Structures are given as structure tokens and as C-alpha cells.
Amino acid sequence: MLRSRIIPCLLVRNKGLVKTVQFKDSKYVGDPINAVKIFNEKEVDELMVLDIDATKENRKPDFKMIQNLANESRMPLCYGGGVKTVEDAKQIIHLGAEKVALSSSIINNPDLIADIAAAVGVQSVIAVLDVKKKGLFGKYQVYTHNGTKATGKDPKELAMKFEKLGVGEIVINSIDNDGMMKGYDHKLIDVVRSCINIPMTVLGGAGSLNHIREMIKKHKVIGVAAGSIFVFKGKYKAVLINYPNRKEIKELLN
Known part of the structure; x- marks a missing residue:
């Protein structure tokens, strides 16, 4: 089995880097290109960049920004936001x-x-499911359009369906835990992980390296992604791009 990847997730709004709390209250934290340069130096496993308003505003991907990010990045780059067609996907990979x-x-x-x-290969097709609990009994449901549109779809059923249709990886993002820094939703991850065999990445809730360690140990996921922990430092959330060093990563994985 491949070792788990530890992945910073950068959210982009109006070409700037932001961080949200439960998909709301976005806080500007800097320039995406500068963040990529710092992550290069820290030898990050992989980088995920999501344009959180593209679909909601019915915009195409910002290809110029993607090109700038890809040109600067020395690590594998995953991009999402506004991708609607095969041509969109082909151009993003081409860039x-x-x-x-x-x-x-x-x-x-x-x-x-x-x-x-x-067109681009199964390994390059990633399905992102933004999930939150709805209703008195906390039933999980997938949302789109930056968490504003309920689909009525169950994340487990969608993950299974997408696996059969040929996606290379599933990303489960907890809207409820986004930016809360209190840990991942282990129940949600367990439900989805148990029913699919393709690589899975989790996102939403990490507030410490211990949270990442717990996720890797318990669920054996391929990717552990986070936002706040890699752009903030300390209890007052001072903006500081950071990433665990090699010794810390070894401890997380052993």
C-alpha cells in the first residue's frame, strides 16, 4: 500500500488565498503563488487548489491562474472549480x-x-464530495455550489456510484468541520471508506498533527488534506504557511 499523502488544500476567491469556517466567513490569508513557493521549499507531497466560487458564479476555470500555479509548483497539483467539460479538464492537465x-x-x-x-486518464479524475449533516438525526448529505445547494444525495451511495463509473479518487470534505480545527469527522470517513476500494482523501477539521495521525492510523486513507493547520499558527491564528518536516512526517506515518 502506498503511504498516506499529507496535502495542503488552498481555497481561492477573487484570485486570493482564503480560509473559511464551515464554508462561510472567508478570511484572506495571502497570495496563492507565494504559498506555492513556500510549499515547494517544504517539499510538500501534493497540493490541492480549489476555486470555491467558480461553480456558484457559473464561471469557467481561471486557466491563467492554473498555468501560473502549475509553472511554479514542484509538487503534484490538483485543481478544482468550474470544471464542466472534457475540454476544461484536458486544458487543466495540459497546463x-x-x-x-x-x-x-x-x-x-x-x-x-x-x-x-x-481523455486525461483515470488517475487524474478526482470526485469531491462536500458533505454535511442535515436534519434532527444528522443524516449526511452532499452539497454543491460552495455548500449552498443541497443535492439530496447520500455520500456513500455517490462514492460507490462514482467508483463504478471510473473516478480515480474520492475526496470527502466535511462542511460541518471545515475550519473548526477540532478534528476530522471519523464517522463520516468510516462510512464511506468501508464501501469503496479506490484511493480516498479526507478534508475538513484538522487542527493539529495528532488529528492527521489519528486519521491515518484509523482509516488507512491515501490522502489526508487540511487547510487551516497549514496556513495558520497558534491560538490567535496568525497567518503562517507551514508544513511538517521530514521527522514529523515519519512520526505521523509510523
């Missing part, structure tokens, strides 16, 4: 990204998965 993250487009048109996989 230098290794993976394309898809959400609302494949929920609305699942056949798009096979078409994009045929």
Missing part, C-alpha cells in the same frame, strides 16, 4: 496540473466521468 477535481458537474452528469477519464 501542468496532475489531477482535476470535479463535483457538481459529475453529480449532474455522471457520464462525464468516463469521458474525462478517457
Whole structure:
């Protein structure tokens, strides 16, 4: 089994780097290109960049920004936001990204998965499921459009469906835990992890390296992604791009 990747997730709004809390209250934290330069020096496993408003505002991907990010990045890059067509995905890969993250487009048109996989390769097709609890009994539901549109879809069922249709990886992002820095939603991850066999990355809630360690040990996921922990430092959340050093990573994985 491949070792777990530890992945900073950068959220982009109006070309700036932001961090949200439960997909709301975004705080500007800097320039994405500067963040990429710092992560290069820290030898990051992989970088995920999500344009959080592209789909909501019905915009195409910002190809110029993607090109700038890919040109600067010395690590594998996954980009998501506004990808609706095979041509969008092909252009993103052509610009230098290794993976394309898809959400609302494949929920609305699942056949798009096979078409994009045929064009760029299965390993480059990533399905992102933004999930939160709804209702008195806390039933999990997938949302799109930056957490504003309920799909009525169950994350477990969607993950299984997308695996059969040919996605290379599933990303489970907890809206409820986003930016809270109190830990991942282990129940949610356990439910989805138990029903799929393809690589899975988790996102939403990490507030310490211990949270990452717990996730790796308990669920054996391929990717552990986080935002706040890699852009903030200390209890007052001072902006500081950071990443565990090699010794810390070894401790996380052993």
C-alpha cells in the first residue's frame, strides 16, 4: 500500500488565498503563488487548489491562474472549480496540473466521468464530495455550489456510484468541520471508506498533527488534506504557511 499523502488544500476567491469556517466567513490569508513557493521549499507531497466560487458564479476555470500555479509548483497539483467539460479538464492537465477535481458537474452528469477519464486518464479524475449533516438525526448529505445547494444525495451511495463509473479518487470534505480545527469527522470517513476500494482523501477539521495521525492510523486513507493547520499558527491564528518536516512526517506515518 502506498503511504498516506499529507496535502495542503488552498481555497481561492477573487484570485486570493482564503480560509473559511464551515464554508462561510472567508478570511484572506495571502497570495496563492507565494504559498506555492513556500510549499515547494517544504517539499510538500501534493497540493490541492480549489476555486470555491467558480461553480456558484457559473464561471469557467481561471486557466491563467492554473498555468501560473502549475509553472511554479514542484509538487503534484490538483485543481478544482468550474470544471464542466472534457475540454476544461484536458486544458487543466495540459497546463501542468496532475489531477482535476470535479463535483457538481459529475453529480449532474455522471457520464462525464468516463469521458474525462478517457481523455486525461483515470488517475487524474478526482470526485469531491462536500458533505454535511442535515436534519434532527444528522443524516449526511452532499452539497454543491460552495455548500449552498443541497443535492439530496447520500455520500456513500455517490462514492460507490462514482467508483463504478471510473473516478480515480474520492475526496470527502466535511462542511460541518471545515475550519473548526477540532478534528476530522471519523464517522463520516468510516462510512464511506468501508464501501469503496479506490484511493480516498479526507478534508475538513484538522487542527493539529495528532488529528492527521489519528486519521491515518484509523482509516488507512491515501490522502489526508487540511487547510487551516497549514496556513495558520497558534491560538490567535496568525497567518503562517507551514508544513511538517521530514521527522514529523515519519512520526505521523509510523
